[in-house]
Amino acid sequence: MNPQLTEHIKQFASPTEEDLALLFEEVEYKAVGPKEFLLKEGQFCKFQYFVLKGCLRLYQINDRGNEQIFNFGIPNWWITDLDSLINHTPAKKYIQATKKCEVLKFSRVHLEKVMAVSPAICNYFRILLEKVKVADQRKMEYSLKFSGEELYHHFCSKNPAFVQEVPQYMIASYLGFTPEFISKIRGKK
Amino acid sequence: MNPQLTEHIKQFASPTEEDLALLFEEVEYKAVGPKEFLLKEGQFCKFQYFVLKGCLRLYQINDRGNEQIFNFGIPNWWITDLDSLINHTPAKKYIQATKKCEVLKFSRVHLEKVMAVSPAICNYFRILLEKVKVADQRKMEYSLKFSGEELYHHFCSKNPAFVQEVPQYMIASYLGFTPEFISKIRGKK
DNA sequence: CTTAAAAATTAATCATGATTAAGAAATATC
DNA sequence: GATATTTCTTAATCATGATTAATTTTTAAG
Numbered sequence: 001m002n003p004q005l006t007e008h009i010k011q012f013a014s015p016t017e018e019d020l021a022l023l024f025e026e027v028e029y030k031a032v033g034p035k036e037f038l039l040k041e042g043q044f045c046k047f048q049y050f051v052l053k054g055c056l057r058l059y060q061i062n063d064r065g066n067e068q069i070f071n072f073g074i075p076n077w078w079i080t081d082l083d084s085l086i087n088h089t090p091a092k093k094y095i096q097a098t099k100k101c102e103v104l105k106f107s108r109v110h111l112e113k114v115m116a117v118s119p120a121i122c123n124y125f126r127i128l129l130e131k132v133k134v135a136d137q138r139k140m141e142y143s144l145k146f147s148g149e150e151l152y153h154h155f156c157s158k159n160p161a162f163v164q165e166v167p168q169y170m171i172a173s174y175l176g177f178t179p180e181f182i183s184k185i186r187g188k189k
Numbered sequence: 190m191n192p193q194l195t196e197h198i199k200q201f202a203s204p205t206e207e208d209l210a211l212l213f214e215e216v217e218y219k220a221v222g223p224k225e226f227l228l229k230e231g232q233f234c235k236f237q238y239f240v241l242k243g244c245l246r247l248y249q250i251n252d253r254g255n256e257q258i259f260n261f262g263i264p265n266w267w268i269t270d271l272d273s274l275i276n277h278t279p280a281k282k283y284i285q286a287t288k289k290c291e292v293l294k295f296s297r298v299h300l301e302k303v304m305a306v307s308p309a310i311c312n313y314f315r316i317l318l319e320k321v322k323v324a325d326q327r328k329m330e331y332s333l334k335f336s337g338e339e340l341y342h343h344f345c346s347k348n349p350a351f352v353q354e355v356p357q358y359m360i361a362s363y364l365g366f367t368p369e370f371i372s373k374i375r376g377k378k
Numbered sequence: 379c380t381t382a383a384a385a386a387t388t389a390a391t392c393a394t395g396a397t398t399a400a401g402a403a404a405t406a407t408c
Numbered sequence: 409g410a411t412a413t414t415t416c417t418t419a420a421t422c423a424t425g426a427t428t429a430a431t432t433t434t435t436a437a438g
Contacts, residue, residue, distance in 0.1 A: 004416095060330065062330075062333065062334045063334060064334075068330065068333055070326055070329065070330075070336070074233050079330075082319055082322055082326070083323045083326065083327075086316075086319050086320070086323065087323070114313055115308070115311075115315065116312065117211040117308060117313055118405090119304065119305055119306060119307065119308050119309065119311055122304075122308055122312055122315055123304055123305065123311055125274075125315055126304065126311055126314055126315040126318060127320060129315060129318035129321075129322060130271055130275050130318060131275070132318075132322060133271055133318060133321060133322065133325070134271050134272045134275065134276070136322070136325045137259055137271070137272065138272075140259065141249065141251075141257065141259075144251065144257055144365055145251045145252060145253075145257070147423095147424075148424070148425060149424095149425095167384085167385060167386090168385075168386065169384095169385065170387080176332075176333055177425075177426090178425075178426060178427080179385080179386070179387090180386090180387080180388085180425090180426080180427080180428095181424095181425055182386090182427075183386060183387050183388075184387085184388085184389095184425085186386090187387070189390075268402080336393095336394075336395095337394070337395060338394095338395095356414085356415065356416090357415075357416070358414095358415070358416080365395060366395075366396090367395075367397080368416070368417090369395090369396080369398095369416090369417080369418085370394095370395055370396075370413080371416090372416060372417050372418075373395085373417085373418085373419095375416090375417090376417070376418075
């Protein structure tokens, strides 16, 4: 019964004690070292990770050998390769710690069992997914209405602490730019 | 108790008769004429629409006066302005029929009541949202790994029927291009 | 402290796709 | 069937951000 996750769930849903007991019936606390992988290309993703501490990234290596970051996993957020997880296909993505992390590891099989019987836990995940959809939609919106330079400055202003925590080239990749382009922007002043 | 939606739900979840009865307790069938709006900028979005027939689009008009299409609502799919819906803010988006449509209109208030008590219905929406997330992730992936021309051809090959059904400039907007650019690509052969 | 590895910078060149503007084709309306 | 509106096309110019390659700075490891 991890208090950090319990607290997080209660922000969005109203689980009973039984709901929480059932959820935590099967969970693994895991310390993750810097650059350690929780998933590699080719593996079948079977887990969802709740980030307690640190930062992870979900990324893919495309045809030209470039990394493409889709998501960061920051504290009080979940990270997984949803495509591999729900479609039972080999992952095309990697999940890697960008620094020392602590996570809670839940198997998908277990979570599906919990969601099947607990409206509160199911609603918790449903609400998170709705928030993710809105965030993704805003990202699309910004990427069209802002120039690259504006997009970078906007991201930095919205996430001032975060941009200090991960290497610049990862911010570049997340925003869809080359590291050189970010350098160019920063060099302007 | 609309059979088309019932069928759709049963593809992803196992609702009881009570679940379905509760869901359909409050629903409005609505015929929508071409170019008719279900939502306009500035309004508060209070509904989610299940598309039975036809096609709608969710779009926004940006600073330069250009339309930016985020989603199409095709048969057996849902359309709404999630941002306005969940954050109770005035919509920045429009929902408009691209042709004659038939939809089922559910109020968010009602759906939240249903999801609070029915794991099956909640799971149905959770599963759809997971699918949406995967689709959005693939869209991001493609938009980086493909050139504009490749992206357009890829989209056409994956949605051959759909591209015949809506004006070309809407495909352009959905993919993040100008109509002129699509013309240029098509003019090449 | 030294060396190796990782991350960031700079600058020149290049390609993609936007912009602008005008006209043609298709569709809808009366 | 004529007119108006919507949609699509063509072509020239332009800007953004990628690519390439070399160098510097920072961080990590022995």
